[in-house]
Amino acid sequence: xxxxxxxxxxxxxxxxxxxxxxxxxxxxxxxxxxxxxxxxxxxxxxxxxxxxxxxxxxxxxxxxxxxxxxxxxxxxxxxxxxxxxxxxxxxxxxxxxxxxxxxxxxxxxxxxxxxxxxxxxxxxxxxxxxxxxxxxxxxxxxxxxxxxxxxxxxxxxxxxxxxxxxxxxxxxxxxxxxxxxxxxxxxxxxxxxxxxxxxxxxxxxxxxxxxxxxxxxxxxxxxxxxxxxxxxxxxxxxxxxxxxxxxxxxxxxxxxxxxxxxxxxxxxxxx
Amino acid sequence: xxxxxxxxxxxxxxxxxxxxxxxxxxxxxxxxxxxxxxxxxxxxxxxxxxxxxxxxxxxxxxxxxxxxxxxxxxxxxxxxxxxxxxxxxxxxxxxxxxxxxxxxxxxxxxxxxxxxxxxxxxxxxxxxxxxxxxxxxxxxxxxxxxxxxxxxxxxxxxxxxxxxxxxxxxxxxxxxxxxxxxxxxxxxxxxxxxx
Ligand SMILES: Nc1ncnc2c1ncn2[C@@H]1O[C@H](COP(=O)(O)OP(=O)(O)OP(=O)(O)O)[C@@H](O)[C@H]1O
Ligand SMILES: [Mg+2]
Numbered sequence: 506x507x508x509x510x511x512x513x514x515x516x517x518x519x520x521x522x523x524x525x526x527x528x529x530x531x532x533x534x535x536x537x538x539x540x541x542x543x544x545x546x547x548x549x550x551x552x553x554x555x556x557x558x559x560x561x562x563x564x565x566x567x568x569x570x571x572x573x574x575x576x577x578x579x580x581x582x583x584x585x586x587x588x589x590x591x592x593x594x595x596x597x598x599x600x601x602x603x604x605x606x607x608x609x610x611x612x613x614x615x616x617x618x619x620x621x622x623x624x625x626x627x628x629x630x631x632x633x634x635x636x637x638x639x640x641x642x643x644x645x646x647x648x649x650x651x652x653x654x655x656x657x658x659x660x661x662x663x664x665x666x667x668x669x670x671x672x673x674x675x676x677x678x679x680x681x682x683x684x685x686x687x688x689x690x691x692x693x694x695x696x697x698x699x700x701x702x703x704x705x706x707x708x709x710x711x712x713x714x715x716x717x718x719x720x721x722x723x724x725x726x727x728x729x730x731x732x733x734x735x736x737x738x739x740x741x742x743x744x745x746x747x748x749x750x751x752x753x754x755x756x757x758x759x760x761x762x763x764x765x766x767x768x769x770x771x772x773x774x775x776x
Numbered sequence: 777x778x779x780x781x782x783x784x785x786x787x788x789x790x791x792x793x794x795x796x797x798x799x800x801x802x803x804x805x806x807x808x809x810x811x812x813x814x815x816x817x818x819x820x821x822x823x824x825x826x827x828x829x830x831x832x833x834x835x836x837x838x839x840x841x842x843x844x845x846x847x848x849x850x851x852x853x854x855x856x857x858x859x860x861x862x863x864x865x866x867x868x869x870x871x872x873x874x875x876x877x878x879x880x881x882x883x884x885x886x887x888x889x890x891x892x893x894x895x896x897x898x899x900x901x902x903x904x905x906x907x908x909x910x911x912x913x914x915x916x917x918x919x920x921x922x923x924x925x926x927x928x929x930x931x932x933x934x935x936x937x938x939x940x941x942x943x944x945x946x947x948x949x950x951x952x953x954x955x956x957x958x959x960x961x962x963x964x965x966x967x968x969x970x971x
Contacts, residue, residue: 659785666793673797682797700785707787710798 507540507620508757510627510683511641511648515665517632519653520688522549523722525629527743528649530731531750533586537624540578540587544606544641545631546599548591554729565592567615568605574618587623589615607636612644634668642672642680647757649683652704654690654697654718659704681760683753687715712756714749716742849958853966856883859943863959868949875900875931875942888946900931900942916940919956932956934963 512525522545529541543550543563551559561579566572579588594602606612620626628645630638642648650665652658662685673680687704691697697718704711721742725732733743853859860872864886871886879898900920908917920942922929930952931944943963945952 656785659787662787663790663793666790666797670793670797682794684798685794703785703787707785708791709794 506646507616507623507626508647509616509620509645510625510753511630511638511645512628512651513630513634513638513642513648513665513669514632514651514658515634515661515668516653516658519632519658520651520716521632522553522629523726524649524651524686524688524716525627526550526553527731527733527746528749528753529586529625529627530583530733531743531746532625532627532753533583534733534747534750535754536585538585538587538622539625539627540589540619540623542589542626542628543591544612544628544637546591546594546602546637547596547631548594549631550588550629551590553726554588559590560593561588561590563590563592564606564615565594565598565602567592568602568611574615578619589619603636607640610644612640616644634664639668639672642669643676645677646679647681647683647760649686649753651686651688654687654700654704656696656700659700662708682710683756684710684712686712686749689718690715691718712749712752714745714752716745716749849962852969853962854969855971857885859963859966859970860885862962863943863945866955867945867952867959869945869952870947872946873897873944875944877901877939877941882941886946896929896944897942900929900944904933904940904942918960932959932963934960934967936967 510528512521512528514521525541529539533539541550548559551561551563555561561577562572563577563579567574567577577589577592579590581588616626628641630641648669650662650669652662666682669680669682685704685708687701689697690701692701701715719742721732721735721740725735728735731743732740733746735743850858850862853862856874860874860883863869864872869886871884871888873881873884873888873893873896875897876882879901881893881897884893903920903922904917907920908914916935917933919933920929920931928947929944930948931942934941934943943959
């Protein structure tokens with residue numbers, strides 16, 4: 506059974522896609538297979554990895570019976586990381602796509618068909634707390650909430666928590682909150698500093714790892730890469746994502762899951 | 777923070793929710809959270825969105841079968857309002873209206889277009905009369921279905937003696953076809969008791 510982690514937040518631009526992509530990469534560095542699912546109807550992961558609209562078939566083609574699930578699982582150069590892109594969805598059909606994803610347990614069906622191949626499945630969701638986010642939460646074992654270190658995000662955080670609580674209570678009792686990941690933190694800036702102080706002093710479940718605001722994300726985005734893949738010195742941000750992956754694995758472990766032990770671990774040679 | 781102008785954030789609700797989420801097991805605070813949740817979040821129970829079956833357009837997966845349409849046959853209607861509400865719901869129409877045999881719209885519900893709605897009544901009555909002239913032996917016209925490029929208007933012509941009413945549906949979902957017999961039966965059975 507895979508650990509299925511939905512990255513959710515009501516606010517747009519909180520860093521969901523950035524976190525989903527870089528976290529999936531970092532989780533995979535431990536040689537455990539991971540799948541990154543682009544559930545945002547606008548195809549955010551695809552756009553993050555390619556410089557224009559991608560031709561990758563994905564969920565849209567699967568939903569329309571134009572492709573089998575195995576045909577839309579896309580291997581990456583990272584070997585252990587597989588992508589499930591959104592597909593070539595016509596933007597005019599976004600509404601219909603949302604209904605499909607939400608309806609008939611389709612997501613559970615997809616996850617059920619592939620989850621025994623992966624240790625971690627990371628799901629990037631759209632902002633807002635609409636049907637896709639609800640469907641993702643209903644099908645996940647865990648959720649992670651990126652919080653942009655800015656006033657509006659802090660004031661609206663209850664909305665996201667409320668939806669997580671509702672889905673856990675009504676639809677998916679197994680859903681566990683991994684925690685809040687502070688993102689775009691600038692401790693040298695007054696507002697950001699105050700926010701982080703408030704967050705650390707009043708909220709539980711704030712992860713130890715946080716992401717500073719850094720230009721490197723824009724550089725990575727420009728090149729269509731995860732931060733760990735940029736050339737040159739391995740960046741501090743890539744290391745932070747490794748720490749995040751480690752922290753998440755240990756939370757999953759403490760919550761009762763057996764993180765880090767894939768059931769079919771092959772024997773390996775040391776020397 | 778010593779600055780008296782420091783912004784403050786009311787995070788009680790968030791913290792209560794977090795407590796219930798992180799502990800995993802509902803604790804007394806989780807109960808408080810639920811109560812508070814009910815105070816701060818208003819549920820729109822009567823506005824829950826229609827299910828996928830009633831919303832989706834025609835496509836591979838949405839092509840529906842009549843037994844998948846959630847539907848209960850209601851009591852006989854006593855008013856046009858009830859009749860329209862039910863017809864609109866089961867057919868997924870944007871709006872419904874009732875036209876008398878003079879062409880006047882005597883009742884309507886839903887999202888009616890801003891322009892042109894007055895004409896629809898008159899045009900429908902006119903069409904009924906024209907179409908019934910095709911051949912007297914064909915009998916009375918029971919349904920009109922006008923499939924325009926941008927809109928569809930369907931109407932059931934319900935006879936009452938010499939007169940008739942047209943129960944119109946604006947932009948019904950494609951599955952409305954399968955419901956025609958049910959609509960007819962229900963409307964005809966209700967007509968004698970309607971005011
Ligand atoms: N820590 C960071 N420092 C600097 N920029 C960041 C950071 N995290 C994310 N960004 C940038 O912020 C923008 C929004 O991030 P991202 O697209 O990941 O947010 P999102 O929550 O997925 O947005 P949406 O709601 O549109 O899906 C992107 O341009 C991204 O590169
Ligand atoms: Mg995104």
